[in-house]
Amino acid sequence: MTVDLVGLGMTTMSLKPGDTPLQLACQATREALADAGIMHADVDGLLVGSSQGVRPDRLGVTFAAKGGFSDLRLLEHVEIKGATTIAMIQRAEAAIDAGAARTVVCVFADAPLVEGKGAGSTYAHSGGNTGTRGLERASGLLGSVPTYALLTRRWMHLTGGTATDLSAVATTTRAWALGNPDAVVTKPLDDEGYLASPMIADPLRRLDCARPVNGAVAIVLSADPGIGNPVRLVVRGTGRDHPVRRRRAGGESWFGGGARAVDDALGQAGMSRTDLDIAQLYDPFSVVTLLLLEEYGLAGGIPAGEFVRGGGTSRGGALPVNTGGGQLSGFYLQGMTPLAEAMIQLRGEGGERQVPDARTALVGGIGGRVDHHAAMILERAA
Template sequence: MTIRGPLAAVAGLGFSQLSRKPGPRPRQLACDAVSNAVADAGLKLDDVDGLLLNRSPIEPAETLPLTVQEDLGLRDLGLLASIEGEGSSVIQMLQIATLAVQGGLAKRVACVFADAPISHNVNAGKTFAIPLPLTGIPGWEEQIGLFGATSAFGFVASRYTALFGATEEDFGEWALAERAWATGNDRAFLRQPLTMEEYLASRFVARPIRVMDCAYPVNGAVAFLVVCDDDMVDSKRVFIHGIGQGHSGCPAFGDLEPEFDNGAELAGKTAYAMAGVGPAEVSSAQFYAPFTCTGIVSLENYGFCDRGEGAAFTAEGRTAPGGSLPVNTGGGMLSGYYLQGATPLAEAIIQARGEGGDRQVRNDIVLATGLGGRQQHHAAAILSPHRSL
């Protein structure tokens, strides 16, 4: 299906405090971010008639309950839900809010992701060191000591290396590019220059994945306000032109390559078709890439290069500042901050609004993606400051 013209618009973007130290829990962080997003749009909380919530999938429901509505003092909502689609959830919130304002369920929908993996008792490493199911056999991963996403995605990096001959330096180039972008982002947590020597000297977490290949978790929340495309006529509006999802089902079975054959291609094709554009027209890409290998695979799955060419694409400097395809221009999840799907979407909105400062790039068409599980779940959105593409 091809649709011309915007589906909806983002009118406000808000952050809570972002920190690597114990502090407020997700519920308070979410309220802070929503309040800031509504104020950023020049509105009051009373103007909001829809609320979508997203917490980390490893956290219980009470971490971010529906009663956040009451915390915010919101009344008579036409839409209220907690969204769960693993790491694709934030882009899914954008999509659901878009469909809601199109269908008349609500006019102004606040969407928020909040997480606080760092507490007084647990650091981020322990928080995420849980078994990630790979086989569907209950308890198998835990019994053999395969803990955390790092171990699971180590298979992705290993398989990519075996099939396509990628080197340690190829993965390092992705990390170096994100660090270079982070120098222009005041919210980025890792802004000091990174050399290839420093990257190669960093310790292995789950070979071949090193510390410098991994996301940098923080406590915080990000919220955005989705409105009808003709609502809130001001310079901060970002138009939503295309949305798509893709879910691969059971990639560990059959004749698929589970490391690469996933829902990203479907999510991208749907979003591109809806917006009437293709990968060649994308000004910048904001990928959900918690590991260097996932970023390289995303380049291929979203059509920027062929299968097996992502490592060379990165090594040539094409994703770095000055490259042909600016990628993760806020420093991404490795050098910026890891707030799951909120990280790429927030940067996509900032770039589309032309508020990137020293890191601002051409912003005609911005791709934002989400990735969940071990790459089984994907969502994508095409954003632009322009009403017509």
């Protein structure tokens, strides 16, 4: 059974405290239903995703009642960190294929920016205080930036990559963001501006890090050919890979894994990497774009830094990547960021940043410290 993405709804992406995740989820869901041309009563499945950590305002299954839904056949909260969005789509597909649901809404909302605190403070409290995480916290490794700085140093050591490669990612995604009205950072950026950015955890500068926002994205999936946006996007294939890293001596603790998720998704779609028109990758830090390009086999055998510096991911490049500015310059809403941009591009709604004749997209999601990989192939229906 063919399952299509038939509706997309997004809130304004804000860098200021404001609405709660519940309020944002309601807004995005209303937009998605309107885009699909349906009502709440037409939905019989609801999947909810939220940022990790125990927070009082975390979105959960109670959203069903507060969001205006009723008589659901499918209702779940899904949590695999940054791989959650594609996991929700896989779950919706399975339910629709099994006849357990017909039309499913997937929603993610977050509001890490609160009065008196920055997003970094909110995320620094996730991960727990026991085991390896407890040791890290006792050593001052709070949140993701210091740990991804360690990953970056390891990547540089193994590949010969440099800060010039990181800068190329940051400046390229910023160039894409200039054409995105939903992006929260749209000031032009060059290498000099990148190097002027404050160092947060060597070698990661502020501009190497994603921009969290208060916002929400919702999508509608259905097998019903009678509903949906006039431009239907078909889920051609999905895949996941969980390396289950232990980060102990005797083995590489950061890299390896992920390619299988892309291979599985392409295999289901009956496609190869050369069939991809665009790729929307999860990029919480600039180095992640580089390592995913290599691990997913998207740079054609060229070192990732060289591929990006040579314009491979830019407008007119061999594989335009993160065409809305990604999470570095667009907005950080975990796995919904790359999915929303893929839908916009394949619908031909990208405006100034539109990739001409884009019909197929790879959408990627990662979780934790590249611990979880998820991939999906989307295609614009003929």
